[in-house]
Amino acid sequence: xxxxxxxxxxxxKSHVLHGISFTLQPGEIVALLGxxxxxxxxxxxxxxxxxxxxxDIVWKGRQLAGLRSxxxxxxxxGYVPENRDIFPTLSVxxxxxxxxxxxxxxxxxxxxxxxxxxxxxxxxxxxxxxVLSGGExxxxxxxxxxxxxxxxxxxxxxxEGLAPKIVxxxxxFLRTLKARGVSVLLxxxxxxxxxAISDRVxxxxxxxxxxxxxxxxxxxxxxxxxxxxxx
Numbered sequence: 001x002x003x004x005x006x007x008x009x010x011x012x013k014s015h016v017l018h019g020i021s022f023t024l025q026p027g028e029i030v031a032l033l034g035x036x037x038x039x040x041x042x043x044x045x046x047x048x049x050x051x052x053x054x055x056d057i058v059w060k061g062r063q064l065a066g067l068r069s070x071x072x073x074x075x076x077x078g079y080v081p082e083n084r085d086i087f088p089t090l091s092v093x094x095x096x097x098x099x100x101x102x103x104x105x106x107x108x109x110x111x112x113x114x115x116x117x118x119x120x121x122x123x124x125x126x127x128x129x130x131v132l133s134g135g136e137x138x139x140x141x142x143x144x145x146x147x148x149x150x151x152x153x154x155x156x157x158x159x160e161g162l163a164p165k166i167v168x169x170x171x172x173f174l175r176t177l178k179a180r181g182v183s184v185l186l187x188x189x190x191x192x193x194x195x196a197i198s199d200r201v202x203x204x205x206x207x208x209x210x211x212x213x214x215x216x217x218x219x220x221x222x223x224x225x226x227x228x229x230x231x
Contacts, residue, residue, distance in 0.1 A: 001026050002023065002024040002058070002152060003023050004043075004047065004057055005021045005055055006021060006056065007021070007043065007057065008020075009046045009051050009052065009053040015207075017042055017046065019208065020055075020208070025183070026151075027178060027183060028200070029178055029184040029198045031194035031197075032044075032186065032202050032204065033202065034228060035205070035229065038204040038205050041082060041157075041187060044079065047154060059075055060075075077150055077153070078146065078148055079145065079153070080141050080142055080145050080154070080156060080158065081156055082187075084134075084137045084141045085141065086137050088129050089130060090129055091126050091128060096140070098144065100148065101149055107148075108180065113146075117143070118143065118169060120136055121139055135162050135163060138162060139166075139169070139170075142155070152183040154185045155185070156187045157188060157189065158170050159190050160189070170193070171193050186198065191225075191229065196215075199214075200213065203224060210228055211224045
């Protein structure tokens with residue numbers, strides 16, 4: 001479904017990614033792990049056309065490298081950035097409305113799906129998004145992206161700074177995506193949630209992939225965890 005091969009990325013003259021290669025299959029959740037600065041977010045931005053890069057990014061047989069971000073999104077890839085880009089002066093419901101695709105086939109997701117997954121958003125649907133808590137804004141960002149009916153969603157640090165109860169809800173959200181056939185590339189630092197819901201795990205270090213395997217493989221690889229993940 002998604003094939004990334006020899007991905008190199010740059011910020012000006014700074015060479016950040018050094019030959020990243022991986023695949024992602026339909027309905028699969030792949031966790032991209034690593035310490036801050038390892039290149040995880042840059043990988044996501046490269047796929048979305050947000051940073052200069054070379055290499056192949058092939059989505060359902062189509063080359064995405066060189067396309068603009070909105071073209072990548074229209075191809076069926078959703079992106080939830082770490083900074084939760086909501087529209088602060090619009091209501092929760094209006095933010096969700098903006099996430100909908102115009103034209104084309106009907107979406108498999110609707111407002112009721114969003115409010116069922118996150119009941120707090122139903123309670124706050126007429127509230128301006130700018131006054132929501134951090135956890136509520138994260139819920140809104142996830143749901144607004146999903147309203148665009150992506151076949152793959154790239155999610156950057158969805159549980160960062162959230163209370164344990166909200167982290168559990170985000171975990172259930174991800175399981176719902178998998179159950180309905182949406183692929184997920186999950187960038188995460190919390191090993192617990194990543195290991196619990198992922199089919200495969202990729203670990204990055206210094207702009208390179210240093211490990212690929214199942215969650216059980218990583219659990220049994222103390223050297224990789226110690227060198228590349230543990231603080």
